[in-house]
Amino acid sequence: MRSIAALGAPRSGRSRHAVREIMQKLGYDPIEEMVAIAQDPGVALDVKTDLHKALAPYMYPRLNNLTLSGDEDGGPVRMEVDFVRRILDDPALVEAAQILGLAAADAALSATGQETEEE
Numbered sequence: 597m598r599s600i601a602a603l604g605a606p607r608s609g610r611s612r613h614a615v616r617e618i619m620q621k622l623g624y625d626p627i628e629e630m631v632a633i634a635q636d637p638g639v640a641l642d643v644k645t646d647l648h649k650a651l652a653p654y655m656y657p658r659l660n661n662l663t664l665s666g667d668e669d670g671g672p673v674r675m676e677v678d679f680v681r682r683i684l685d686d687p688a689l690v691e692a693a694q695i696l697g698l699a700a701a702d703a704a705l706s707a708t709g710q711e712t713e714e715e
Contacts, residue, residue, distance in 0.1 A: 627654065 634647040
């Protein structure tokens with residue numbers, strides 16, 4: 597049986613789809629393999645750290661830029677989040693955010709057994 601390394605990467609002329617099909621036929625999942633290596637107590641810490649960095653985006657969203665500022669007299673801190681500004685600049689995204697927020701509120705109320713107000 598050929599090794600996974602011998603299969604080649606997409607840049608070698610194989611399409612991503614073809615490589616994915618080959619990995620599926622072999623029962624190979626690179627994420628599962630990376631997790632297994634990261635959990636192996638015999639693996640060096642620097643290798644584990646690199647694997648954790650590579651796997652983290654699959655579990656946690658990437659954070660956007662965040663700016664915190666307050667006045668010199670110890671006044672309130674103002675927080676500015678870039679993605680919120682981008683949403684507010686696009687009316688379609690504002691509407692989608694409102695719909696999502698209302699749906700989340702309804703779901704939270706339903707989970708606690710409370711009724712939502714009907715208009």
